[in-house]
Amino acid sequence: MGEILSIDEVMKRASQQALTINSTNDEVDGGLVDDPRYEPEPCPYCGRMLKHKAYSLFGRLFGSHLEQCDCPGAVAKRERLYQEQLKRQQEEELRQRMRKIERLFDQSRLGKRFRDRTFEAFEIRDYNRKAFEIALDYAQNFGRYKEKGEGLFITGGYGVGKTHLAAAITNYLIQNLKGTVIFGNVTTLLGRLRFAYSDDSEYEETQILKELYDVDLLVIDDLGKEKPTPWVEEKLYNVINERYENYKPIIVTSNLGVEEIEKRLETCGGAIVSRIIEMCRGVKIMGADYRKEKIK
Template sequence: MKRMHQPALTTNSTNNEDDCGLVDDPRYEPEPCPYCGRMLKHKAYSLFGKLFGTHLERCNCPGAVAERERLYQEQLKKQQEEELRRKMERIEWLFQQSRLGKRFRARVFETFEIRDYNKKAFEIALDYAKNFDMYKEKGEGLFITGGYGVGKTHLAAAITNYLIRNKMATVIFGNVTTLLGRLRSAYSDDSEYEETQILKELYDVDLLVIDDLGKEKPTPWVEEKLYNVINERYENYRPIIVTSNLELEEIERRLETCGGAIVSRIIEMCRGVKIVGPDFRKEKIL
């Protein structure tokens, strides 16, 4: 930009309050368009008799228009790549926070083997994942029960994967032993975390998945902490998904101290999904 040797310029308007808008800036010499050679003036914004924001006017010749479009697309591509990078970093962080094991990251809806006996459960789980915002608002979860190897954990993991990848939701996935094991470790002198911090994560996460409920050793401490977590989420309309090989009556009997209260809240919070079928793991070796 070649600047002409002129003193600082003010506009010639007699009423500076009305003098505002885009005007020619005579302080700078015109420059040719690199594509068509048309001489382009420098423009500036005039406000109260002073000029600022000087820039070269745009040419609308095909070459200039094409160049602007190229630069726009280049900038848009960089922006999209940056957004994707940030999204992938966020997703990876969410997976780490979810405690979903590597094996279960492959348990998605696309890899679920649909059969006659599990088709309805698959449809319910998929609908839950796709419409999670609605179910979350109501604090509604799922209680998935059935024998070994019918796909309960796969469906719970598929929901977890879907919510993290597609809705950027916060999810914690684990059985009672692993979920409360970190809480138990908080009592050690060298623990990095306090009990209140760990409990807050279990209370506040968008979705808590409790896998294989009833398989853990039902000590009074385990039952008390499990009840506290479920009750806190119950009171604040935060959904849970529970999978178990046991019926609710069996869970209640197994959890002698708080079983009744835990089961009562599961019944109110969750839609029941029962899968009756053969163990697919055994089919692989027969």
């Protein structure tokens, strides 16, 4: 949005502009002049008679307006109108921001459950404090990490907060309009791609792949949990390699270590793991499953 100017400032700038034009062009008339076409009117606050003014250019009058009074009542009214205009603009900017955030959430495919997985809602413990600090720093300084194509590879057992941290980064980036994100496990990320081959799909394979290639941050949750068919491995490798070659960061979470992932993904596991190691900073969380603690 442009700069908001008070009415006084608008008139001051317009007058200065008219005088500047007049000083640089001898054929231009006297700039801001009294407009004889209208009778003076009293100020509703102090009663002072106010003249109508217009801009004189080449013998013609343009932009006729009543001059402004500088009495306290008139000044207060102009300030009130300015503040009302400013409030309307701020409200509209907020509406536009919220609409954009909602579109980003729709694009991210982040499930409703994970929209509550924020940094504020994360339960910090001794064993996950370092991982929390790394994830928060990554979100707050995403622009720097994005430029380098650097991501995170978060590993650990069940229920230690890996997915929560990945979702918290996603939520932070979207809420603060820091970038576009797509979040999902391999099955959901490639599910739309598989559906593209059906007659009912409204998207082509190239469109879906382009999304996965171009999004600012791709979050692959629970890598190694999917059924490792050759087709899945090939497409997963294509996506990761495309992002690797173009410095597009990824975040990967997994219950498995790199050697276990490599063994599980028999066809392309070595190449996939090699790319992840080069692209991502390793973050390991060692702790108990907090879900089990809740039912004790």
